[in-house]
Amino acid sequence: VxxxxxxxxxxxxxxxxxxxxxxxxxxxxxxxxxxxxxGKPRTDRVIVTKTNNNTTGIIGLHRKCEKTITKSGEIRYRNIYEITWCPEPNQMSRTRVSIDKYGEEEALLKAYRIRRAKERLVYGKALRPANMNKPKSGSLPK
The missing domain is CATH 1.10.287 (Helix Hairpins)
Incomplete structure (x- = not known):
């Protein structure tokens, strides 16, 4: 294990x-x-707990700059937090929270709450080991 x-x-x-x-x-x-x-939940699913390239310190939540091209061909960039989770084996879901719309701290807080809710939905409880999953920009509520 x-x-x-x-x-x-x-x-x-x-x-x-x-x-x-x-x-x-x-x-x-x-x-x-x-x-x-x-402290591992009893499940037959793989539980990802740590990645080397994680920029937020929270599993399943990362900050990125998303590039989109409009119908007129204009290139636009937007800063987002992307939340990912697996509701079923071999199925991945994702949602995004705009940093440009909510600001850095509020967007991170919204994304963090979404991720915790998805963990509860999938695993029955939120996964928050003591030695990781702590956000790098301030402390967030449980």
């Missing part, structure tokens, strides 16, 4: 545990206990 940079690993040999089924049951109990200890 790997979560938030911590790892809990154990091997369950069929011969040591009296057969394949018994070893499997022991392994499942170990996995469930390890996930609870690490």
């Amino acid at each position: 790997f979560f938030n940079g911590e790892k809990k690993v154990r091997f369950f040999s069929d011969s040591c545990y009296g057969g394949r089924d018994k070893a499997f049951q022991k392994a499942l109990r170990f996995r469930n206990k390890a996930e609870k200890e690490l």
Whole structure:
């Protein structure tokens, strides 16, 4: 089990545990206990907890400058926070909050709240490990 940079690993040999089924049951109990200890939600989904190129410090939320081309061919740029989440396995959703419209702090706060709501919807609780997911521009409410 790997979560938030911590790892809990154990091997369950069929011969040591009296057969394949018994070893499997022991392994499942170990996995469930390890996930609870690490704070990982019990799900068969992959949970992304850290990326190297994250600019906000919040998983599933990043700042970007979006380029759009109008019907007349004019190129426009707008600053946004983009929120991404996976409502179902193999399905990705995203929404955006305009920095130009709301300002840097308010846009970040709106995006942060949207991301937390989507985590609750998908995982049943918001994922906020103590050692990460903290926004870089000030502290935001839970």
